[in-house]
Amino acid sequence: MSNKVNKILMNKKEQWANEVLDSLNGIKKASPDSDLFNKIVAQLPTENSTKIIPLSYLSWVAVAACLIICVNIYVFNATLNTTKQEQELVTTTTVLSDYSIYNSN
């Protein structure tokens, strides 16, 4: 007798479980409030436009720029000096050959 009652109860439980499992039939998508989309759009540009550059990064950039400028000035001066010396050498050689005392003949 008790077995029969248990079986009936089990069947009832199973039937209920199946009904619960079927409760999603015909479900529709839940939509958020219309203002959510506006909120998201309002957040987009601000998120993108504010970029924070760390101060240490900036100081490294400044040091690198100074180094490049110094090296350039040094190289420019060195080139200028070499050109001047070469020009002086050429002038001296020309003067010497023009005012030669002894004729080779």
Added chain:
Amino acid sequence: MYNSKVYNTALSYLHCPEESKEITQDVFLTIFKKADSFKGNSKVSTWIYRITINKALNQIEKYKRRPSSDIPLKDHYRIDFEHPGVLLEHKENSKYLFAVIDTLVETQKTAFILSYIENLPRQEVANIMNTSLKSVESLLQRAKTNLKKKLISIYPEGN
């Protein structure tokens, strides 16, 4: 277009409209930031669903880490969530279903939510989960068996 897909998926995991809205905002900001890194290997919707699922699961992980939630989820069921899209005649039963969906393992839960709440085709579910069609079918089968067992265990007397 993707607004309700993202929100509905988040709501199915979190059962809380406010948190689902936050997740929706977060998902769209992530899409905006990472749009350049999207390689186009999958559909845009697949990519968006993946981001949504990851964010929702991370949020659930955060709850679990909260010291206030000492009671293990599997030992108690919160039969209070009413999905706004459920038909009126199924509202009461669906509360029990959402309570037990919460106790499924992640993979079974994702397969079930995407297939039966989002109503996505099985192949798309497989793509989102980065697995095969057969695996999804097997996950759904196991999810249904587990759900049925758990529902029988919480059968409300007097029904």
